[in-house]
Amino acid sequence: MSKQIHLAAHFPGVNNTTVWADPQAGSQIEFGSFRHLAETAERGTFDFFFLAEGLRLREVKGKIHDLDVVGRPESLTVLSALAAVTSHLGLAATVNSTFNEPYELAKRLSTLDHVSGGRAAWNVVTSWDAFTGENFRRGGYLDKADRYVRAQESLRIVRKLWDSWTEDQLVLDQAAGAFAREGAGAFADEGAHFDIRGRFGLPPSPQGRPVIIQAGDSDQGREFAASDADVIFSRHGTFEAGKTFYKDVKARLSKYGRTEDSLKIMPAVTVVVADTDDEAIDKAAYIREQQVSGPTALVLAELLWGRDLSAYDPDGPLPAEDPVVGSSVTQGRVGYNDPFPVVAEWRAQAEAHGWSLRQTVINQQNRQTFIGSPTTVAEAVNHHVQEDAADGFVLVPHLTPTGLDDFVDRVVPLLRERGVFRDEYGGTTLRDHLGLQV
Amino acid sequence: MIVGLEIDGAGADPAAWRGAEVDPRAILTGELALRAVQRAEAAGVDFATFVDTLEAPDDVPDRVSVRLDALGLAARIAPLTERIGLLPTITVTHTEPFHVQASVATLDHVSGGRGGWVADVSSSAAAAAVIGRREPAPAAETWREARYVVDVSRRLWDSWEDDAIIRDASTGRYVDREKLHYVEFESPTFDIKGPSIVPRPPQGHPVTAIRASSPEALEAAADADLVLLPDSDELPTQLNALVVVSVEVRPHLDGVEGLVAVIEGLAAAGVDGVHLRPASLELDVPVIADELLPRLRDRGLVGAAERGGSLRGRLGLGRPGNSYVGSGR
16 A cells, blocks of 8 residues: 655745735734634645744844744644634644743643644754843753753653543542542653652543654754654655655664654645646746845845845845854854855856856745646655655645645645545544554 | 623532533533633623633542643634633743743734733742742742733733734835834843734733732732732722622522622622622523623623624723834834
8 A cells, every 4th residue: 555645734934935925925913814724724634734933033133034924923822723613633833842841831732632632733842042042031041952952851741741640540420529539640850951740730631642743953853853753844855855864764763662654754845736837837936036035035145154245236146255154143043054065056056057146045945845737746745755755744835824725626636536645534633644653 | 890701620619510411521622611601702791711720720539630721721712702802811920921921912813802811820839849940939929020921911012013014015024123122121030032923912912810819919900901809898999900809609509689789789889890700610601691691781780792892892991002102112
């Protein structure tokens, strides 16, 4: 039997993938937008709906970055509301483990799982920077090297709290007047980052443990995913990079006593669908131009170069200087650990094609993963999954909230015809959809 | 008169969950709370509060010793209601003020301007121990800090002007950053840079309620929009806020005539409303909805059930201006 594909819908975020200036673009904050995309995803029998997180508005050269979408609602509250208007769709929240405490996370995520009938997921992310810390009691207190130590300890404790009740401790015997057994939910834990004790006030939720998603890409991050995650939200959407990543991560599982199918690898991808391949190619080029204005090209180049490039013309050649590592020109987004090879590649491509800075950014950074007719896209998506470049994908639309309408209406039926994607939900929980045990 | 309803497990009576009419599993799915809030809304109740504490409820085998996170429960109910205000209890002693204000703002967004919160503190050793970061502190200290949290929450809600999102395609700017403000807030126990991550909520400031459960809480209630006063003969006169008196009621046993008299008495005493704590959500809320509210309406004590709009509007609170507009900060 062919591998079954897993799909998730990413609400358009605060980078330049989201084209807010398109006349069709809707609100980034009104509940109706979240509801539309979630209902579309559920109509397409997707595994889950995904929300990213922001804890400080991004800055470029000391000022709030104003060219992309700015601001968003808080994830768990939006997902709890979406639980009311969806019935099967998984609901995944990105929540930082650095600026949240395990007890609170366990309580909020367990609540989401209870009120959604077993559809909650936690994308565990970490941060360490003082920039984000300026919005929090403890500030940027954590060493970069410690962030995964805290994340791992945090996750271990959250699971301990989720496991703190045995099934038989919730009695619910009305006649005998026994709601729960005394002592249910008692916990204590002491580690490098936490020293906590008490009682957890929620019995096991429908999934037992909400699904754990991990997005880190470093060696440490991959190891964390292999030991602890159910799903990896990866950045390796292209075929070759996807296969390499897939092989690398799946090979790490055995040392934790895990099987390969216990961790689903779902790269973030972008898709452009049109009636024909040629039309899709044109449409994709048009979207990339919308995504990368001249000023946006400069900001993205500044992220790579680590330099103030405001003196450059985006329609002129690439900057001649070398990049700077570890600069603070751009704050609040992930930079490049090693920008030199990327700059070299950009220069080579720009020279070969005669591209300006903006054209280089458009072609090097924003190329969509899957472009074509519904048939072309369905075959490509399926090919990636059957050839182990992925177990499925997190689709990142460029338009809020209608950006996945075409995919769901035109590509999903073709995947179903091929027998590689569900016609209807077979179970009720997110773990059911993903085929995961607790 | 304003009429509010308290949601807590199966009701304020610790034995309410044992009634044959109750499916105790519905406490954990949120269905019991949802049904009560929907019944109350249809009858014209103005707001629902949701009880919560940071620590788990007391470990007593014959009581409901579990509790959903109140914010998550209120958000779950928001899309399935249209007019009633939703005020989860949120504790601020061991939590991050930045997250708290973002969550309340988000509840206001997902409910279309019906959001608020009952700001509360955690003074117990049990609450301190589940987080493990701070020693327990007495009420005077925790309430002093809570006032800073209420203050910074309003500043962060104001840190986005209402028209900060401009979507100006001609200049490529999504926001006018002159309309986003660093709050640069400093207090004895925490500092926050700002701005908020969430655009200004529909009500400007979601409704801040404080339960005046102690002298220290009553002092902090000076900052609230809405004060929940425990059933008491001593009504404070100095509060610049709406005052509603919390009363535990069981009209399915006691009938509603006595309750109507109590509410008339409160109205005569100048109180703004009543906050009903039904002994049983399943048994008492239908009586409140079907019998109490219509009688109060007949006496001209409450308005029409179908009033829409924001919670602030419903309570007669204006939409607050933005403290940063024109401030040059």
